[in-house]
Amino acid sequence: xxxxxxxxxxxxxxxxxxxxxxxxxxxxxxxxxxxxxxxxxxxxxxxxxxxxxxxxxxxxxxxxxxxxxxxxxxxxxxxxxxxxxxxxxxxxxxxxxxxxxxxxxxxxxxxxxxxxxxxxxxxxxxxxxxxxxxxxxxxxxxxxxxxxxxxxxxxxxxxxxxxxxxxxxxxxxxxxxxxxxxxxxxxxxxxxxxxxxxxxxxxxxxxxxxxxxxxxxxxxxxxxxxxxxxxxxxxxxxxxxxxxxxxxxxxxxxxxxxxxxxxxxxxxxxxxx
Amino acid sequence: xxxxxxxxxxxxxxxxxxxxxxxxxxxxxxxxxxxxxxxxxxxxxxxxxxxxxxxxxxxxxxxxxxxxxxxxxxxxxxxxxxxxxxxxxxxxxxxxxxxxxxxxxxxxxxxxxxxxxxxxxxxxxxxxxxxxxxxxxxxxxxxxxxxxxxxxxxxxxxxxxxxxxxxxxxxxxxxxxxxxxxxxxxxxxxxxxxxxxxxxxxxxxxxxxxxxxxxxxxxxxxxxxxxxxxxxxxxxxxxxxxxxxxx
Numbered sequence: 001x002x003x004x005x006x007x008x009x010x011x012x013x014x015x016x017x018x019x020x021x022x023x024x025x026x027x028x029x030x031x032x033x034x035x036x037x038x039x040x041x042x043x044x045x046x047x048x049x050x051x052x053x054x055x056x057x058x059x060x061x062x063x064x065x066x067x068x069x070x071x072x073x074x075x076x077x078x079x080x081x082x083x084x085x086x087x088x089x090x091x092x093x094x095x096x097x098x099x100x101x102x103x104x105x106x107x108x109x110x111x112x113x114x115x116x117x118x119x120x121x122x123x124x125x126x127x128x129x130x131x132x133x134x135x136x137x138x139x140x141x142x143x144x145x146x147x148x149x150x151x152x153x154x155x156x157x158x159x160x161x162x163x164x165x166x167x168x169x170x171x172x173x174x175x176x177x178x179x180x181x182x183x184x185x186x187x188x189x190x191x192x193x194x195x196x197x198x199x200x201x202x203x204x205x206x207x208x209x210x211x212x213x214x215x216x217x218x219x220x221x222x223x224x225x226x227x228x229x230x231x232x233x234x235x236x237x238x239x240x241x242x243x244x245x246x247x248x249x250x251x252x253x254x255x256x257x258x259x260x261x262x263x264x265x266x267x268x269x270x271x272x273x
Numbered sequence: 274x275x276x277x278x279x280x281x282x283x284x285x286x287x288x289x290x291x292x293x294x295x296x297x298x299x300x301x302x303x304x305x306x307x308x309x310x311x312x313x314x315x316x317x318x319x320x321x322x323x324x325x326x327x328x329x330x331x332x333x334x335x336x337x338x339x340x341x342x343x344x345x346x347x348x349x350x351x352x353x354x355x356x357x358x359x360x361x362x363x364x365x366x367x368x369x370x371x372x373x374x375x376x377x378x379x380x381x382x383x384x385x386x387x388x389x390x391x392x393x394x395x396x397x398x399x400x401x402x403x404x405x406x407x408x409x410x411x412x413x414x415x416x417x418x419x420x421x422x423x424x425x426x427x428x429x430x431x432x433x434x435x436x437x438x439x440x441x442x443x444x445x446x447x448x449x450x451x452x453x454x455x456x457x458x459x460x461x462x463x464x465x466x467x468x469x470x471x472x473x474x475x476x477x478x479x480x481x482x483x484x485x486x487x488x489x490x491x492x493x494x495x496x497x498x499x500x501x502x503x504x505x506x507x508x509x510x511x512x513x514x515x516x517x518x519x520x
Contacts, residue, residue, distance in 0.1 A: 016338030128477035138431035140471035
């Protein structure tokens with residue numbers, strides 16, 4: 001009898017699925033690629049990341065600033081002052097280079113994104129019940145990808161960023177000490193909200209705040225712990241949603257600040273600027 | 274209404290799809306249609322089934338390429354002109370037609386250390402609070418249909434059955450490891466023997482689970498995190514060295 005596909009080891013992308021299984025991995029591929037390309041481009045610009053009192057999240061916190069650059073942060077906004085002389089001349093003086101690695105690592109090692117980009121970029125597998133690229137000795141996350149286990153350290157950095165972006169959003173309501181509001185204030189305020197919903201719904205955070213326990217009612221745990229665990233579990237159930245919303249919004253925020261700084265759009269605000 | 278079916282016919286040596294046309298009436302599920310074909314056109318067609326209520330996990334097959342229970346897949350899910358293709362689960366050896374040999378799963382189950390409860394309370398009772406058992410009760414819904422094992426690409430495509438026990442048994446391990454009475458330590462085996470690191474979190478097991486168990490989010494990832502606690506967290510490693518606390 002003929003060896004049908006049911007019995008033999010399948011070849012790449014072989015499936016009996018007749019639905020549009022390829023749409024989701026294609027959307028992930030396009031969405032993540034678009035973000036990576038835009039974020040890299042924005043980081044290399046090294047300018048127009050500050051306008052009125054709005055700081056682009058791609059450049060926050062500002063470690064050093066080069067005030068000679070148009071659209072740069074003022075010196076008081078930089079944690080360590082003006083741009084250092086030791087910086088290699090072949091690289092643009094971009095504050096983004098100093099900080100983007102941390103949120104980048106958090107997303108790269110995130111359990112949701114891992115599953116999504118393994119499908120979209122590595123085709124292991126391209127979709128459920130669709131065969132992946134045949135490998136002689138598939139090792140999952142046990143060999144080269146073992147570093148994914150350090151996700152919780154990226155989480156710690158991401159929690160620090162939540163406070164920094166919250167401070168940026170508060171600062172966006174003050175221009176030269178005067179309280180006010182602009183479209184940019186609202187745009188930047190959405191960042192800590194969406195990133196908070198994403199970060200605090202992280203699987204590692206859920207583990208650390210209660211998931212590692214077998215007993216919530218035992219001494220030392222208490223009802224508060226279970227209550228927090230249940231709320232984090234709700235965020236975790238919506239982790240994919242908040243992952244994409246927060247990713248999309250940091251890109252929108254940078255684009256908004258950049259366009260205001262370049263004078264292409266005018267920010268509607270109460271400061272009359 | 275006449276509907277066209279392509280059912281896989283064959284055994285471990287080979288086989289292929291054969292076409293059958295049969296009448297389908299309102300309320301029928303795919304298993305009903307298979308039984309009708311078996312009764313009227315193919316008396317020797319092998320199909321495993323039992324409860325017809327989605328609770329025994331016997332009628333696991335692949336319908337139009339997707340691992341499903343034949344008894345829980347309604348005919349009105351498909352377009353009226355759509356051919357319905359049914360084949361046996363690809364991850365397991367075919368015995369005949371739509372029936373596979375799932376005994377490998379029973380061997381994995383035997384490897385797992387059973388519950389080792391803490392001593393009883395002074396009055397001879399075991400007591401657990403509902404909030405503590407809520408989590409493991411989700412895992413107890415498993416009907417062992419093995420659809421999650423079938424769709425797991427580590428077992429299905431990469432054929433690493435010697436390195437990974439599969440999502441069904443990660444869930445069983447989670448139900449034991451998170452049990453409030455349990456005192457057994459299975460973390461070394463979860464990493465080394467059962468292969469938690471082989472899972473790359475594609476969530477296909479969760480997608481096909483007919484009991485809607487959140488296999489990946491509530492079972493496999495929490496176990497991966499416990500493995501991280503034990504083996505991959507440098508701060509916890511240092512803390513254990515300083516305090517002498519093994520866990």
